[in-house]
Amino acid sequence: MKIKTRGRNRLIALLSFIIAAPLLVPPALAQNSDNDKPQTKTVKEINQDANPLPWLYKGSDVPVDKSWTFGELKNGLRYAVKKNGVPPGQVSIRVRVDVGSLMEEEHERGFAHFMEHLTFRGSKYVPDGEAKRVWQRLGATFGSDSNAETTPTQTVYKLDLPNANRESLGESLKIISGMVSTPGMEQASIDAERPVVIAELQERAGPQTKLQDATRELFFAGQRLATRSPIGTIETLNGANENTVQTFHQRWYRPENTVVVIAGDGDPSVFEALVQQHFSNWKAKGVAGTIPDFGKPEETADSSRVVIEPTLPRFISMVTARPWELVDDTIAYNQQILIDLLALQLINRRLEARARAGGSYLQANVNQDDVSRSIDGTFVSIVPLTEDWEAALKDVRGVIADATANAPSQADIAREISEFDSALAIGAESYATEAARKQADDIVNAVDIRETVATPKSLWMFFAQCAIYIRRRGSCPQHENCLKVRQPAHY
Template identity: 35%
Template sequence: MIFLKRAALALTAALALAGHLGLANAAPQTAEPAPHVGAHATAAADLAPGQWPQAISDVEVDPEIRFGALPNGMRYAIRRQTIPPGQAALRLRIDAGSLMEDDDQQGLAHFLEHMAFNGSKAVPEGEMVKILERLGLAFGADTNASTGFDETIYKLDLPRTDEEILSTSLMLLRETAMNLLIAQDAVDRERGIVLSEERSRDAPSYRTYKDRLAFLLKDQRLNDRYPIGQVEVLRSAPASRLRDFYDAYYRPERALLVAVGDFDVDAMEAQIIEAFGGWTAAGAPGDDPDLGGVQRRGLEAKVAVEPGVQGALQIAWVRDPDMSTDTKARRRGDVIEQLGFSVLNRRLSVLSRAADPPFLGAAAFVNDEFGAAETTSIIANAQEGRWREALQAIEIEQRRAVLHGVRQDELDREIAEYRARLRASVAGAATRRPSSLAQ
């Protein structure tokens, strides 16, 4: 499964009122990006293999979670959750996705995800799904995987937590992490399935998403490394190139295992150590790619035309990504920023409910584009033939917010709603499902 998180999710949420992005019409680039809260220090670069980010942060961790690491650098997080009883969720995250692919590997990170179900040293080809089904897991609903630009995640949601299902599930994740066979004949049999995913993805909404990203992140690596890849590579890449990616990036120092559910934490930790403690990487490690710098540009515009999609506009500002460490100070800045966006979005919502609204719906948000850039956007779904009016309306509201700020009564309302959401989350904390906690 292809998963374009963050940017895609933010765009989808903002456009939920009325369809897909059909027109990206004005994306100014600030000549001097505004500063962020906190220093621009890359937190990941400061971490040793096996070290958790809280080691360099002043943000307290959840005391209900046991954080650990193996001598080989693999990290794990374990949490007991007894509601609902007898259930659990496991997640194996590999810190690598399509951004790590070479030119002749485009699409192979996702292809490799498919190969996890096609044979390992302990599980013959075609047997993994059968094993899971015998344990009561349905493929797709309880067993799945996803590949994005910067990560690959394998997911198991377990209907019970007896010894058999826990040990078997950890064995299957271990086989995925370190023991895949990636046989040439199995690769050839899987090509048709991967190519069918590529064909099904080639829809108007996906093409406009790519148009948007290519315009905003001009000449950056994301535009050349979509997880679905290139058709010619998917058709012809030999198994050896999948093996090269596997050996370079499926390594313990890039792996994170999460286990949440109705089980004994000590016993689960012992099983993780037993299953993954002997994992040693083969060959040289893969590099993290250069994503390219944010281009310094003036006011530019782009029109993307796709028949049959809802007309939409987007004004965007692009700046360097915020790579500062996660701290209380940064989180305070993020909350203040979120409150500001909430005020602006409420103003836009009021306009959309007017007797003769300038647009069908609009939203403003800030988004991390996979570490390549940070974009701040205002988008609107326009009525037929009224895109100029919609563009003018969102531009005026943006200028009004910048020039005059927000009123205290507006801010008080958003703070009250923010606190109410937090209180509701606290009240329902005990009933969170293992799958959502693990994710």
């Protein structure tokens, strides 16, 4: 099961080689004194100069990544396109539909994933199995270059098309538009694909899945995520028929629930024209679905669970679960995230030091994630050094308790910020050579977690002043000043 996270994890994902990118400080800014006056315009005011804001940035003062072109069709479908020549000649297409296993009714468990399978069988423009052959002829390999994934909160169709030109892109987008708007949902197709999906379910029924299911049921008790793995159940998959599958499709596969992302070695105006050509005539049928309440964490007497599986290593996982809340993805929100990430990194440093100094665990770490729009959780993971897992648990809890009681030194804080500074500098320099498929995925994930995307340079800029205060004083007493954007000359 793939679980999507938001917020703190989004910042980590932007620069996968560091732990907390936002803390980095541009050298040019780090030399400024506390009395330097920032420019009078705030980021929000700068964004308003480009009124109206792109759909991804509405309600946010995060600087817009202007390398992307955003648009919306009359039928409600949204899109984002960008020229990116890495690698040369390739274009990456992502089509995201706002439906996953958390939107399924009890008798529909597994339907979102089942629908993903059915879309590849055949559709309005191609007969059963022909789409794969077309993309193979165009140089795309099924599984690596063309694929799809279903999570608790979204379904994403992916195509990385090598040696792309207007004709091959047009043919590909035509096929994909037919797949999502009018897939083959006849009973014969359902009966043919059902054994494939059930076989996939049975192949996954191993020790790791047993552990994942038990963890999910415990951590998300009382919520939909506790029992709704995207793969579904044999009972609900066997119960799928032409009527129930079509009803599910009409409820969720709608233009207003769909985002098309194209990034690659081509003209963005051509990308826009092709989206308009192949998706503008899509009209939804039936009654639109309403995203259900995913539930809140609940207190339960069953606060722990032991899973016995000899083939898996000994492992302890804990969570402190808080209700997930939709927030505006603002600079202030991200500044609080960076403070959280700094605290987590300082705790993880102490955990690592304790392990090296003779602790009873091999590895331990703390992280904080908002999971599948379900919980805001603080997670602790522990790998005991021996069979005495209770000693390892006691050891880790002692380190965490000490970290909450004894503040880090300024030297510790300065060390972390220095490391982040070097890492974000690399991220800012390498953004122009980042692969198109990665940047397309970033847009899709931002939509899924209901947030925006920001370039490493933007992160560097609007977190710089706050990081300076943290480094020099251990806090940010002049928070209002931290919301101002400085504009270094070399930008």
